[in-house]
Amino acid sequence: MAVKVLDESFGKVVLIKLKGGKVIRGVLHGFDQHMNLLLENSVEIFDDGKTSDLGSIVVRGDNVVIISPPPA
Amino acid sequence: MAVKVLDESFGKVVLIKLKGGKVIRGVLHGFDQHMNLLLENSVEIFDDGKTSDLGSIVVRGDNVVIISPPPA
Amino acid sequence: MAVKVLDESFGKVVLIKLKGGKVIRGVLHGFDQHMNLLLENSVEIFDDGKTSDLGSIVVRGDNVVIISPPPA
Amino acid sequence: MAVKVLDESFGKVVLIKLKGGKVIRGVLHGFDQHMNLLLENSVEIFDDGKTSDLGSIVVRGDNVVIISPPPA
Amino acid sequence: MAVKVLDESFGKVVLIKLKGGKVIRGVLHGFDQHMNLLLENSVEIFDDGKTSDLGSIVVRGDNVVIISPPPA
Amino acid sequence: MAVKVLDESFGKVVLIKLKGGKVIRGVLHGFDQHMNLLLENSVEIFDDGKTSDLGSIVVRGDNVVIISPPPA
Amino acid sequence: MAVKVLDESFGKVVLIKLKGGKVIRGVLHGFDQHMNLLLENSVEIFDDGKTSDLGSIVVRGDNVVIISPPPA
Numbered sequence: 001m002a003v004k005v006l007d008e009s010f011g012k013v014v015l016i017k018l019k020g021g022k023v024i025r026g027v028l029h030g031f032d033q034h035m036n037l038l039l040e041n042s043v044e045i046f047d048d049g050k051t052s053d054l055g056s057i058v059v060r061g062d063n064v065v066i067i068s069p070p071p072a
Numbered sequence: 073m074a075v076k077v078l079d080e081s082f083g084k085v086v087l088i089k090l091k092g093g094k095v096i097r098g099v100l101h102g103f104d105q106h107m108n109l110l111l112e113n114s115v116e117i118f119d120d121g122k123t124s125d126l127g128s129i130v131v132r133g134d135n136v137v138i139i140s141p142p143p144a
Numbered sequence: 145m146a147v148k149v150l151d152e153s154f155g156k157v158v159l160i161k162l163k164g165g166k167v168i169r170g171v172l173h174g175f176d177q178h179m180n181l182l183l184e185n186s187v188e189i190f191d192d193g194k195t196s197d198l199g200s201i202v203v204r205g206d207n208v209v210i211i212s213p214p215p216a
Numbered sequence: 217m218a219v220k221v222l223d224e225s226f227g228k229v230v231l232i233k234l235k236g237g238k239v240i241r242g243v244l245h246g247f248d249q250h251m252n253l254l255l256e257n258s259v260e261i262f263d264d265g266k267t268s269d270l271g272s273i274v275v276r277g278d279n280v281v282i283i284s285p286p287p288a
Numbered sequence: 289m290a291v292k293v294l295d296e297s298f299g300k301v302v303l304i305k306l307k308g309g310k311v312i313r314g315v316l317h318g319f320d321q322h323m324n325l326l327l328e329n330s331v332e333i334f335d336d337g338k339t340s341d342l343g344s345i346v347v348r349g350d351n352v353v354i355i356s357p358p359p360a
Numbered sequence: 361m362a363v364k365v366l367d368e369s370f371g372k373v374v375l376i377k378l379k380g381g382k383v384i385r386g387v388l389h390g391f392d393q394h395m396n397l398l399l400e401n402s403v404e405i406f407d408d409g410k411t412s413d414l415g416s417i418v419v420r421g422d423n424v425v426i427i428s429p430p431p432a
Numbered sequence: 433m434a435v436k437v438l439d440e441s442f443g444k445v446v447l448i449k450l451k452g453g454k455v456i457r458g459v460l461h462g463f464d465q466h467m468n469l470l471l472e473n474s475v476e477i478f479d480d481g482k483t484s485d486l487g488s489i490v491v492r493g494d495n496v497v498i499i500s501p502p503p504a
Binding site: 018055057063 | 361362365395421426428429
């Protein structure tokens, strides 16, 4: 199920909420069944709306709470 | 067991309580045996009753505490 | 072992204590070997004894600390 | 190993310490290899020595820290 | 590896440090590959050096941080 | 997926964010499918930008939140 | 990968950082694929640089964050 949704989000901007409250936005360039994610042009988004460039990152799947794919 | 309940809730509004206290409401459009969930038109519901639009989201199952299917 | 006890509690009122302190009471209508539970007519019970209706819910088993089956 | 010890404690009073500090005493009437426990006539024991009746309960094994079998 | 060390400590006094800071000392009378431990004549040791008798206990292995076997 | 990204980062500087907030930078000299990492010439980076030399280290994969490979 | 690094550190002094912040230094005399470690002549190192003798210890691998092998 998750794989199908992530598959449709490939190459698109996704919003990721992690355990501990970190929020990350980036272009989805890879994933696997553990929800490990590869994001390009990613930024961390802070509570005040400011962002910090992260560039290309791998997110370990066990930290993920919510993935928001782009609007259809 | 969980799969059967979720199957009957397919396409209906469900309320999800996550570890850490986050509460989310959305239309169930997918799930798997890990309780990974795909919700459409979802909103986060805050303690004061206010909501914040989340749209379409994937919730990683290991964060789930309680799923409330819609009344039968 | 747990399955046998839960089997005998089927259709009866059980009290569930979750990690983090949440207490829930409801009629057991389903379960599996992970202690995922399906409760009907469930309520959350607060420290002061007040309750809040939850209706029909699925509890993800990894949150469960204690299940009290009804008296024999 | 644990199974053998629990087997010898069957039908006897055991003291259970859980993650988070909860302490429970009850008669061991069942267990499995995950240390899921079935206790009868169980009570929670508070820091001040007071107790609260819990009756018959299932304890999910992943919450267990220490099990004290009865003296041989 | 752990099994070999524990095997050599069989029947001897070991010191156990648990997650959350609890410290326990006892005679090792059993163990398995999960580091579940059976200790006899065990005591909990507090920060101020005082001890509290625990007698015979099973420690669930996932709580263990450090096991100190007796000096060779 | 993660393996492919890490493979391309082999011998290059990566930035690692761990659970609990620790940030480490080092040259990636090894990894496996659990995201266990071998870093050479690594430093811990503190909030104020100061660094502390760690040299050659193994990071246990379950602590990893984010891995930033070097810019392509 | 981790096994190879640990293999090369056999019989040498390693520095171990654990979840929760404990820091331990000792001579590596054993390990397995879970990163369970056997350390000889080990000491705990406190924030102020003071140390406390631990002697021979087994560290359960799931507590490990970072292992620093000795300089090559």
